[in-house]
């Protein structure tokens with residue numbers, strides 16, 4: 010199964026996804042936002058090899074578990090350079106809400122400009138989708154798209170936080186996500202999964218794009 014596991018981590022219930030290639034034990038973890046020990050245990054108990062840690066953006070609820078996860082299991086980190094500052098000094102209440110928050114380590118320079126990386130014999134495509142944050146990135150793997158806080162079921166990410174841009178967010182969704190095949194599963198950073206078709210049909214924030 011390319012989507013190996015979904016863990017809801019931390020007080021903001023971030024969806025942390027473990028994805029795996031069908032033909033190897035290589036895995037990638039998307040958005041280990043908190044409770045790193047749970048993620049470590051999950052990867053270890055399945056005897057997977059952690060190749061990449063991929064953050065859809067730099068908000069602390071998506072990065073808080075990266076450091077401990079990487080210290081234990083390795084893996085190259087992708088976190089857009091422009092988003093690092095959002096995890097540097099989160100407010101105290103947020104740190105308290107995010108079980109196990111630790112500021113993330115330096116991302117891997119070689120991944121910052123990557124278009125794709127290989128996991129087993131499959132590619133993970135990086136779709137740059139600025140708007141929620143300047144560095145927001147969605148990941149396309151095995152015809153599933155992981156959308157972070159850019160696109161949710163029947164909603165979109167807030168764009169009133171520092172660095173957010175609502176117009177840019179909608180353009181990113183139109184140009185990078187709505188062009189995917191209708192049946193594409195959408196796996197967001199919070200809340201239930203959906204599909205591109207379902208969002209075209211019922212997401213009120215996208216009505217002006219269609």
Ligand SMILES: [Zn+2]
Nearest residue numbers: 066068141158
């Ligand atoms: Zn966010």
